[in-house]
Amino acid sequence: MNDLYYKKNIKISLPEPVGFILKTLRNAGFEAYAVGGCVRDSILGVTPKDWDITTCATPLETKALFNRTIDTGIQHGTVTVMIKGEGYEVTTYRVDGEYADSRHPREVTFTASLSEDLKRRDFTINAMAYNEEHGVVDCFGGIDDLERGIIRCVGEPKERFTEDALRMLRAVRFSGVLGFDICDGTLNAIKELAESITKISRERIQVELDKLLMSSHPDRVTVLYDTKLINYIFKQEWKTPDNYETTDDMKKLSLAGLLSSAPKEHYVRWALFITCVNADNVLFSLKFDNSTIKICNQMLKYKNMTLSSLEPDLRHSIVNVGKDIFGKYYLPYRMTLAAENCAALEELKHVEAAYKTIISRGDCLAVSELAVNGNDIKSLGVSEGKEIGRILNELFELVLTDYTKNDREYLLGCVK
Numbered sequence: 001m002n003d004l005y006y007k008k009n010i011k012i013s014l015p016e017p018v019g020f021i022l023k024t025l026r027n028a029g030f031e032a033y034a035v036g037g038c039v040r041d042s043i044l045g046v047t048p049k050d051w052d053i054t055t056c057a058t059p060l061e062t063k064a065l066f067n068r069t070i071d072t073g074i075q076h077g078t079v080t081v082m083i084k085g086e087g088y089e090v091t092t093y094r095v096d097g098e099y100a101d102s103r104h105p106r107e108v109t110f111t112a113s114l115s116e117d118l119k120r121r122d123f124t125i126n127a128m129a130y131n132e133e134h135g136v137v138d139c140f141g142g143i144d145d146l147e148r149g150i151i152r153c154v155g156e157p158k159e160r161f162t163e164d165a166l167r168m169l170r171a172v173r174f175s176g177v178l179g180f181d182i183c184d185g186t187l188n189a190i191k192e193l194a195e196s197i198t199k200i201s202r203e204r205i206q207v208e209l210d211k212l213l214m215s216s217h218p219d220r221v222t223v224l225y226d227t228k229l230i231n232y233i234f235k236q237e238w239k240t241p242d243n244y245e246t247t248d249d250m251k252k253l254s255l256a257g258l259l260s261s262a263p264k265e266h267y268v269r270w271a272l273f274i275t276c277v278n279a280d281n282v283l284f285s286l287k288f289d290n291s292t293i294k295i296c297n298q299m300l301k302y303k304n305m306t307l308s309s310l311e312p313d314l315r316h317s318i319v320n321v322g323k324d325i326f327g328k329y330y331l332p333y334r335m336t337l338a339a340e341n342c343a344a345l346e347e348l349k350h351v352e353a354a355y356k357t358i359i360s361r362g363d364c365l366a367v368s369e370l371a372v373n374g375n376d377i378k379s380l381g382v383s384e385g386k387e388i389g390r391i392l393n394e395l396f397e398l399v400l401t402d403y404t405k406n407d408r409e410y411l412l413g414c415v416k
């Protein structure tokens with residue numbers, strides 16, 4: 001490999017287990033490097049979430065060197081080395097074969113060359129390797145792109161997106177996470193190939209969209225509109241076929257604005273996203289878990305509800321929306337929606353204050369929190385379950401209206 005590619009002056013501090021794995025492989029005569037996201041994040045001064053290792057050792061050779069390993073994806077060359085309960089993925093240098101369907105390489109071939117392995121990676125900033133002897137190996141200008149804040153494909157963008165269409169969405173996601181621009185060549189290729197995102201599984205699309213929405217620059221969702229990726233992601237879910245064409249700019253801008261003023265809260269950001277994309281069953285179609293679907297739908301259902309800071313009214317609203325959802329997600333969602341409307345925001349601040357009073361006082365917000373229960377009603381001679389339920393609901397209604405009435409004596413007195 002050309003010496004020009006080595007940046008010896010950059011020092012990355014490796015976690016101890018990573019240093020140990022690299023050293024063990026090297027002592028056995030193999031090349032080994034930390035690679036990909038962990039190198040990118042370290043250079044940026046961000047703590048990496050995980051450390052991946054690339055080596056010329058085959059999976060079997062790697063397995064022979066460590067006490068505890070897991071066969072994560074032997075056919076793709078990946079072995080997980082376990083150290084003190086933590087797993088580190090060690091992958092053999094490989095070249096991805098021809099792609100069958102814009103998703104999976106038909107075959108992978110191991111190679112003895114680090115630069116071949118780096119070449120198969122998606123973006124220049126993700127295609128760097130590091131070890132203590134050689135420093136950073138940067139064959140494609142990844143450090144320059146990190147400095148300039150640019151997402152650029154390794155190699156010819158159209159080829160790379162044709163091999164794997166998910167990379168288009170990864171480009172947008174990294175632009176949101178890092179606040180980077182996508183370079184022209186890469187962006188144009190996404191525009192050209194946007195439709196092929198339909199070949200990617202909904203689960204993988206969900207993961208990338210979630211990382212984008214939860215990023216520090218969620219306003220980069222505008223790139224989904226500019227490239228028309230959003231069109232193909234929600235092809236089936238748009239409410240009307242021409243919906244995208246007509247109000248595209250407005251929707252794009254309001255969504256970007258809302259997301260940038262929203263708290264970094266999963267349910268809040270997704271509810272805002274759905275509020276703006278104007279498509280049906282978005283969460284279901286992206287294969288979200290039931291609790292996300294339930295919580296977001298509940299917020300969307302009450303999107304336009306008039307909220308009052310009068311305590312009796314507010315207690316009713318809390319119960320309708322759900323007491324576990326109201327303060328944590330629903331109020332921040334409503335406040336974000338109202339961000340540009342001073343009067344509405346002012347009123348919501350009063351609602352928030354009243355909400356805090358209600359919670360800190362411990363007002364009854366569920367039938368189960370009443371000072372009486374079904375057995376109490378039964379002991380008064382009411383035997384039919386349905387009737388007991390009706391009475392409890394009536395008492396709950398009474399207490400929602402006036403919290404001071406959640407008193408056992410008083411409530412029992414009401415039944416008699």
Ligand code: ATP
Pocket residue numbers: 035036037038049050052120121122123126127164166167
């Ligand atoms: P994150 O911070 O999300 O973990 P990452 O860059 O580490 O970001 P991973 O999905 O963990 O992303 O992948 C690790 C590395 O594998 C990437 O840095 C990149 O080099 C390579 N890679 C991952 N997905 C692809 C892909 N679809 N096409 C090409 N290379 C990929």
Ligand code: MG
Pocket residue numbers: 037038049050
């Ligand atoms: Mg990673």
